[in-house]
Amino acid sequence: xxxVTQSSRYLVKRTGEKVFLECVQDMxxxxxxxxxxxxxxxLRLIYFSYDVKMKEKGDIPEGYSVSREKKERFSLIxxxxxxxxxxxxxxxxxxxxxxxxEQYFGPGTRLTVT
Amino acid sequence: GIQVEQSPPDLILQEGAxxxxxxxxxxxxxxxxxxxxxxxxxxxxxFYIPSGTKQNGRLSATTVATERxxxxxxxxxxxxxxxxxxxxxxGFANDYKLSFGAGTTVTVRA
Numbered sequence: 001x002x003x004v005t006q007s008s009r010y011l012v013k014r015t016g017e018k019v020f021l022e023c024v025q026d027m028x029x030x031x032x033x034x035x036x037x038x039x040x041x042x043l044r045l046i047y048f049s050y051d052v053k054m055k056e057k058g059d060i061p062e063g064y065s066v067s068r069e070k071k072e073r074f075s076l077i078x079x080x081x082x083x084x085x086x087x088x089x090x091x092x093x094x095x096x097x098x099x100x101x102e103q104y105f106g107p108g109t110r111l112t113v114t
Numbered sequence: 115g116i117q118v119e120q121s122p123p124d125l126i127l128q129e130g131a132x133x134x135x136x137x138x139x140x141x142x143x144x145x146x147x148x149x150x151x152x153x154x155x156x157x158x159x160x161f162y163i164p165s166g167t168k169q170n171g172r173l174s175a176t177t178v179a180t181e182r183x184x185x186x187x188x189x190x191x192x193x194x195x196x197x198x199x200x201x202x203x204x205g206f207a208n209d210y211k212l213s214f215g216a217g218t219t220v221t222v223r224a
Contacts, residue, residue: 031210037155043200043214050210058211088155095210102147103202103212105157 002027004106006091012112019078021109023091031095032074033103034058034066037088049074081113116141116205120215127191127222135186135218137201145204145212146177148186152197160186160199191222 007022025032033048035058045058047066055066063085067075074093078085089109095101117140127133137146148160161168161175163184168175172191177184188195198219202212 033210042216043202045211048210056210090155090157092157101145102159102162104159105149108155108157110155 002093002104004091004093004104006089006106006109008109009107010110010112012114013078013081014114015082017078017081017113019081019111019113021076021078021089021091021111023074023076023093023106024072025074025093025104026072027093027104028071029093029095029101029104030071031093031101031103032068033092034064034074034076035090035092036060037090037108043090046076081111083113085111086113087111115211116143116203116213118201118203118213118215120199120201120218122218123216125218125220127188127195127220129191129193129222129224131191131222132187132189133191133220135188135199135201135220137184137186137203137215139182139184139201139203139213141182141205143179143182143203144206146184147202147212148175148184149200149202150195150197151200151217157200188220191220193222193224196220196222 034046049068091106092103094103149157165179198217
């Protein structure tokens with residue numbers, strides 16, 4: 001079975017803190033993705049990576065950065081957390097070459113910024 | 115980008131009932147997936163079905179790519195089927211990006 005894990009299920013941070021969300025996949029997928037999910041706005045793509053050290057912006061990259069130093073690990077970084085970044089963050093992996101492919105999601109991290 | 119519309123937005127079922135969820139999309143796609151989001155928030159893969167028909171237990175799905183829609187069938191529903199069902203598509207020119215519908219919230223009552 002494909003397994004995608006995320007470092008935390010729940011996280012509470014203060015405004016201005018630097019926040020790291022980590023995602024690990026065990027299926028040797030080339031592509032990894034970070035989404036956020038908000039009521040009424042659905043799932044929105046923040047960043048994705050199609051190879052180690054490669055990244056591309058999704059639809060809402062502002063306020064976020066990412067790091068992919070190893071194929072199995074994709075980190076989302078909130079440089080200075082703000083209350084409007086309170087959300088559910090979902091990591092996914094899957095696909096190969098230049099295609100989204102069949103994506104598999106991790107359990108999600110509910111982040112609250114106070 | 116591709117527009118994805120799911121219907122109905124909400125569905126309430128009695129345990130044992132059958133139902134059909136629909137996903138319409140605005141352009142040709144090379145990737146279509148159905149997901150179930152459980153009460154804890156995790157998205158579970160149901161089907162990867164850019165075309166054709168697949169079945170998995172009580173669930174089945176059909177995608178008619180030429181007419182730009184997909185259907186998800188739930189038969190003999192159980193309370194564990196409750197949750198939000200999402201359809202997501204990738205167009206030929208979208209390069210990596212899945213576009214998600216707004217979801218159908220299914221509530222199965224015992």
